[in-house]
Amino acid sequence: MNVTDSQNDGQRISGGFRVDISRGRRISRVSSEWFARPDDERYLNLPDLYDAVRSRAECAEVRTVESACIRVEAARENAERLALIVPGHDEPVAPTHWSFGQLCTLVGAPGAYLRQLPAPLSAINLQHGLLSHRAELVKTLETDSGRIELRAATGPDYGRIWDHELVAAVMQIAGNGTGDTRWKVPGVLDWSSMTHNPFVDVTKDTTTLYASDRDVFLFLVDDTNPIEAGRLPDGSPDVYFRGFYCWNSEVGSKTLGIASFYLRAVCMNRNLWGVENFEHITIRHSKFAAQRFAHEAAPALMNFANSSPAPFVAGIAAARQRIVARTDEDRESFLRKSGLSKAETSKVIEAVLGEENRKPESIFDFVQGITAVARGKAHQDARLELEGKARRLLERAT
Numbered sequence: 001m002n003v004t005d006s007q008n009d010g011q012r013i014s015g016g017f018r019v020d021i022s023r024g025r026r027i028s029r030v031s032s033e034w035f036a037r038p039d040d041e042r043y044l045n046l047p048d049l050y051d052a053v054r055s056r057a058e059c060a061e062v063r064t065v066e067s068a069c070i071r072v073e074a075a076r077e078n079a080e081r082l083a084l085i086v087p088g089h090d091e092p093v094a095p096t097h098w099s100f101g102q103l104c105t106l107v108g109a110p111g112a113y114l115r116q117l118p119a120p121l122s123a124i125n126l127q128h129g130l131l132s133h134r135a136e137l138v139k140t141l142e143t144d145s146g147r148i149e150l151r152a153a154t155g156p157d158y159g160r161i162w163d164h165e166l167v168a169a170v171m172q173i174a175g176n177g178t179g180d181t182r183w184k185v186p187g188v189l190d191w192s193s194m195t196h197n198p199f200v201d202v203t204k205d206t207t208t209l210y211a212s213d214r215d216v217f218l219f220l221v222d223d224t225n226p227i228e229a230g231r232l233p234d235g236s237p238d239v240y241f242r243g244f245y246c247w248n249s250e251v252g253s254k255t256l257g258i259a260s261f262y263l264r265a266v267c268m269n270r271n272l273w274g275v276e277n278f279e280h281i282t283i284r285h286s287k288f289a290a291q292r293f294a295h296e297a298a299p300a301l302m303n304f305a306n307s308s309p310a311p312f313v314a315g316i317a318a319a320r321q322r323i324v325a326r327t328d329e330d331r332e333s334f335l336r337k338s339g340l341s342k343a344e345t346s347k348v349i350e351a352v353l354g355e356e357n358r359k360p361e362s363i364f365d366f367v368q369g370i371t372a373v374a375r376g377k378a379h380q381d382a383r384l385e386l387e388g389k390a391r392r393l394l395e396r397a398t
Contacts, residue, residue: 016190016197017226017239019264021273022355023368025387026375027261030219030245033210034270043209044202046167046177049218053211054164057250060143063088064156067107067133072126074119082119082126084150086140093142095150098214098251102153107133141251151213152251159289161256163216166248169298173305174220177209178202183305185209186221186243189265189273196241196265198223208245208270214253219245221266227309229316233356240264240276240312244304249285256289257282258297260304262312277312319364319394326361335366339389347373367394 043049063086071085073092082100083092095103104111107129114122141152141160174183185208187198198221200206208219221243228237240262248256258281264274281300283292325331328349335345348369352360360366367390374386 016187016193016195016199017223018236019189019194019196019239019274020232021189021194021264023238023371024264024274024276025272025278025371027263027272027275027278029259030208030266030272031270033217033219034208037210037212039204041210041212042204042207043211044178044204044207046171046174046209046218049177049209049211049216050164050167050171053162053167053216056143056145057162057164059145060141060151062139062141062160064137064139066136067130067138068136070130070138072123072130074123082123086142086150089142089148091148093148093150095153096213098253099141099150099153102252103138104129106135106138106153106155154252154285157287158252159285159287160250161248161283161285161289161293163211163248163250165293166246166256167216167218169301170218170220170246173302177218177220179224182222182225183220184223186219186266186270187223189267191267196223196239206268214251215247215249217245217247219243219270221263223266227262227313229313230320238316240274240309242304242309243272244301246301252285255282255284256293256297258301260300262309276316315394316364319367320362322363323361324363324366328359331360338366338393340370340386344370344373344386363393363396366390 043052065087069087072082073085074082083094086093100115101111103126104114107126109125109129114125117125135155137156139154139156139158140150143149143151170177173181175181178184184198185202185206187196187200188206189196210217221241223241226239226241229240230238232238241264242260243263244258244260246258247254259278260280261272261278262276263272266272281297283289283297325334331349332345335348336342340348348366349359351372352358352365352369355368355372356365360369370386370390370393374383374390377383377386
């Protein structure tokens with residue numbers, strides 16, 4: 001059992017690294033982002049992404065104002081346009097679709113309904129809510145890039161973590177994100193040869209660096225330095241890569257989060273295949289969010305990027321070596337004690353038999369069988385519950 005690199009490993013073939021994606025989890029979070037992002041939200045490298053989100057922060061102003069002092073205006077001759085007069089600005093401030101919804105939520109107004117009304121009627125209702133708003137204070141995020149926009153309206157204790165702060169933390173370990181360090185936009189799985197090719201040009205179609213007016217999302221891997229964690233049934237190495245993705249919204253549409261894991265391949269649709277050891281942290285934008293980012297999230301990202309894969313490899317080795325069942329009675333008893341139903345127990349044993357051409361014996365066998373059954377679950381809750389049981393089994397081995 002060893003850790004290899006791309007310079008001397010024996011499993012590398014022309015065009016990439018042979019992988020076995022029948023094992024581990026499939027995670028579709030990155031694929032969902034990939035499908036949803038239009039071209040203007042896709043970036044080809046981290047410096048361009050950083051410049052885009054930093055420039056909007058530089059022309060932003062954050063203030064805390066009394067909600068009763070915000071005036072809502074709408075002209076009868078323009079039934080679709082609504083504007084705000086915010087203390088400190090003589091010019092009207094245009095709410096974005098997102099910030100209008102936030103204002104409605106803050107004052108308890110039905111945002112979807114108000115958007116359907118003519119602007120004068122919507123303005124009357126929103127104004128009433130602002131005047132009677134019990135919390136009294138609103139934290140605004142306004143930007144002036146030709147016209148003044150209200151990008152966010154939150155409670156006064158909202159703890160903003162700027163999108164460019166997260167991108168800067170990633171750049172400390174990933175450079176430009178396209179290969180000047182180990183961490184880069186991932187390559188692509190070739191289904192015909194079952195090889196993961198890390199050397200793919202970064203284009204709008206392949207990039208995994210995204211930013212909209214509401215958020216940022218970044219996914220990077222270390223896929224030129226494979227990790228060998230044991231052998232497959234045919235004797236070839238079981239190859240993994242390290243990966244992570246992170247996200248944030250400086251306007252409050254989502255938390256800040258970082259997820260790290262080991263994976264076996266990334267396909268063209270940006271599904272993650274053969275994922276193991278998935279870990280994540282999230283930080284709500286509460287009062288002390290900025291301090292938590294500085295003391296928890298950023299160091300966690302740095303630690304994962306610089307950590308040795310040796311503990312992961314050792315854990316896989318221990319799970320492979322720990323034999324827990326040699327008879328059908330032992331197998332059923334072990335799985336039932338691990339919290340699986342009788343039907344799930346049969347499916348796990350059948351899954352291992354189908355994939356390995358033998359019945360499960362080691363903890364690693366059972367973990368792979370459980371994750372195989374989990375992949376077939378239609379409902380996410382059921383899938384996550386099974387994957388959690390597999391993870392706890394693997395932790396028991398180490």
